[in-house]
Amino acid sequence: MTHLWFATCMNFSSYRYFYMAALAAMMMGTIGVIARYSEVAPASLTFYRLGLGAFILALYLALTGQLRFIIARPPLLVLLNGVLLASFILCFLSAIQTISLTLAILLVYLAPALSAIIAHFLFAERLTSRTFLLILLAFFGFAMLQEFQIDSRIEQQQGLWYALASLITYTAFILLNKKVPDTVPLYHKSFYQLLVGSCCVLPFMVNQPWPEAQQWIWLVIAGLFPGFLALICALQAIEHLPTRVFGTLAYLEPVVVITAAWLLFAEPMSWLQWLGALVILSSGVAQAWLTQDTEIK
Secondary structure, three states, rough: OOOHHHHHHHHHHOHHHHHHHHHHHHHHHHHHHHHHHHOOOOOHHHHHHHHHHHHHHHHHHHOOOOOOHOOOOHHHHHHHHHHHHHHHHHHHHOOOOOOOOHHHHHOOHHHHHHHHHHHHHHOOOOOHHHHHHHHHHHHHHHHHHHHOOOOOOOOOOOHHHHHHHHHHHHHHOOOOOOOOOOOOOOOHHHHHHHHHHHHHHHHHHOOOOOOOHHHHHHHHHHHHHHHHHHHHHHHHHHHHHHHHHHHHHHOOOHHHHHHHHHOOOOOOOOOOHHHHHHHHHHHHHHHHHHHHHHHHO
8 A cells, every 4th residue: 555655646746747737727727717707807907917926925935934035136037037928918918809819819829839849949859740749639629629710800900910929928938938047946936927027017007996895806816826826837847848748738728718618607618619628638648648757857
């Protein structure tokens, strides 16, 4: 029994970064549910998601006597990633004001696959034929979730540029986080990325109303789960996993979004959407199994 318990713990330890990537994607997927229930404006929700995330992390470090991790001056690359974090969120929110949500999401979710392809050339994270096929399969599954429908009636070309900017900044966020030195503590880079991101959104808060009492509950939840915990898990996964693995598991986020819409808001799910969710999950599991342990830091 002791041997079995030890083997189980070792197996969990070996694959903990896969679990972190999956948890990060699923927690980030809850922001749509929070937005629906809280009825908070996108700019306000982004600000409090990042700002409260930074506050919760600082509070946790204070209570555990680990504030030393955030006292030192952050590296320039960490600050840049904070700007990118806020940029891709704001660009996406701006895009969906003038173009279809489907088109905006499809463009943004090219980022994990694009990151894996760029990492193949820049970081020597070689793509095999099987891993490249799994990346394509994950994106194909996401297209199935959207039922292969893209609204071609784009009213404003500006919205398309916002979506492309979101794609570029999200891709850069994934790639540049991999280049942050291993000597930079996880809590340090997480705190400053959240803090800088919230500061970038601050100018958009000038004309925003103060949240009502019942909205604060949802804002705290946003800061805790898709803010603080999701970023902690995502940064650990990005640091230790090959880009192609993180990119594949990131597609769990749209699965969570569509499933939550079906369960909580009675939005219909067709058989094609369910099949697409299965394809995404299967490609993520297959990618994890095909990755050699030596690729995990």
